[in-house]
Amino acid sequence: MIKTKNAARTRLSKFGIKPSLHRLAVMEYLMGNYTHPTVDMIFNSLFPSIPTLSKTTVYNTLKLFEEKRAITTVTIDGKNMRYDADITKHAHFQCRKCGAIHDLRIKDEIPVVVDNPENLLLDDCHVYFRGYCEECGKSYVL
Amino acid sequence: MIKTKNAARTRLSKFGIKPSLHRLAVMEYLMGNYTHPTVDMIFNSLFPSIPTLSKTTVYNTLKLFEEKRAITTVTIDGKNMRYDADITKHAHFQCRKCGAIHDLRIKDEIPVVVDNPENLLLDDCHVYFRGYCEECGKSYVL
DNA sequence: TCATAAATTTGTAATGATTACATTTTTATT
DNA sequence: AATAAAAATGTAATCATTACAAATTTATGA
Numbered sequence: 001m002i003k004t005k006n007a008a009r010t011r012l013s014k015f016g017i018k019p020s021l022h023r024l025a026v027m028e029y030l031m032g033n034y035t036h037p038t039v040d041m042i043f044n045s046l047f048p049s050i051p052t053l054s055k056t057t058v059y060n061t062l063k064l065f066e067e068k069r070a071i072t073t074v075t076i077d078g079k080n081m082r083y084d085a086d087i088t089k090h091a092h093f094q095c096r097k098c099g100a101i102h103d104l105r106i107k108d109e110i111p112v113v114v115d116n117p118e119n120l121l122l123d124d125c126h127v128y129f130r131g132y133c134e135e136c137g138k139s140y141v142l
Numbered sequence: 143m144i145k146t147k148n149a150a151r152t153r154l155s156k157f158g159i160k161p162s163l164h165r166l167a168v169m170e171y172l173m174g175n176y177t178h179p180t181v182d183m184i185f186n187s188l189f190p191s192i193p194t195l196s197k198t199t200v201y202n203t204l205k206l207f208e209e210k211r212a213i214t215t216v217t218i219d220g221k222n223m224r225y226d227a228d229i230t231k232h233a234h235f236q237c238r239k240c241g242a243i244h245d246l247r248i249k250d251e252i253p254v255v256v257d258n259p260e261n262l263l264l265d266d267c268h269v270y271f272r273g274y275c276e277e278c279g280k281s282y283v284l
Numbered sequence: 285t286c287a288t289a290a291a292t293t294t295g296t297a298a299t300g301a302t303t304a305c306a307t308t309t310t311t312a313t314t
Numbered sequence: 315a316a317t318a319a320a321a322a323t324g325t326a327a328t329c330a331t332t333a334c335a336a337a338t339t340t341a342t343g344a
Contacts (some may be wrong), residue, residue, distance in 0.1 A: 020339090023292095080330065091253065102262060105255070106254060106255055120235050123271075128267070195323095201303075205303095223301085
């Protein structure tokens with residue numbers, strides 16, 4: 001997958017992040033899995049092929065990516081942080097039962113702030129919905 | 143503050159929650175403090191006047207309130223859950239530096255979902271912004 | 285090339301919010 | 315008052331995340 005490797009390398013360079021092997025691996029994983037994975041999912045997926053990887057490094061790496069705004073973070077239920085390499089504007093949905101996170105496209109990507117009397121410096125906006133995914137909804141009706 | 147006591151009692155009854163003294167106290171606190179408090183803030187504020195209160199009860203109570211949709215929860219940074227008795231539609235803002243949460247009014251309260259191919263059952267929508275509040279923004283420019 | 289400094293990574297231990305759970309207390313019912 | 319049901323308590327466990335010191339890797343410059 002040289003193509004995804006290049007995409008990951010390009011993304012890192014675009015955001016001023018030095019491309020160590022582990023950083024490339026984490027970014028490549030995120031850019032190949034738009035499933036809003038947790039740290040554990042990322043670590044468990046990469047560990048078999050990179051046995052020298054530590055979970056702390058995954059934490060450090062993701063924190064760096066987020067600080068540099070090379071990825072976004074999603075936290076809806078307040079349990080595990082989720083990571084998303086899709087930095088285009090889109091909304092999220094989390095099922096109250098199974099916890100899965102899905103993407104949702106909304107009409108006006110960035111809601112318009114009516115007034116800002118406190119002069120807050122906004123630089124980032126997230127929209128999310130909660131409810132039940134189709135499967136979990138079924139079992140709820142029963 | 144008989145008025146706020148009544149308001150709290152009314153809110154509980156409206157959402158089918160039996161009004162125990164502790165539940166009333168927590169709801170009254172939330173309806174008198176729209177500051178998106180954490181569990182600790184709520185507990186520490188109430189404990190002096192209700193020394194028999196336990197933190198577990200505050201957790202239990204807030205969880206019940208949220209299940210009954212008598213309040214909403216806000217989690218932006220994924221650290222502490224915040225609780226909000228304002229159940230009208232509004233957006234939130236959290237400062238990346240000091241962590242304070244503020245309310246924000248946006249133009250179209252509920253973003254319109256363009257398409258929903260997975261038939262997700264949406265029942266709740268949240269919008270939040272991140273950035274820096276005025277004070278923290280100043281120190282950043284320096 | 286080799287030495288040195290800087291950056292990265294590691295692994296363990298600590299933190300801290302939240303939950304589990306068994307017990308106790310309070311409230312409602314007959 | 316006796317019993318059952320609900321609410322509240324307090325401690326212990328859980329689990330994601332962070333702190334931190336040590337080890338490793340990478341870059342730099344003589």
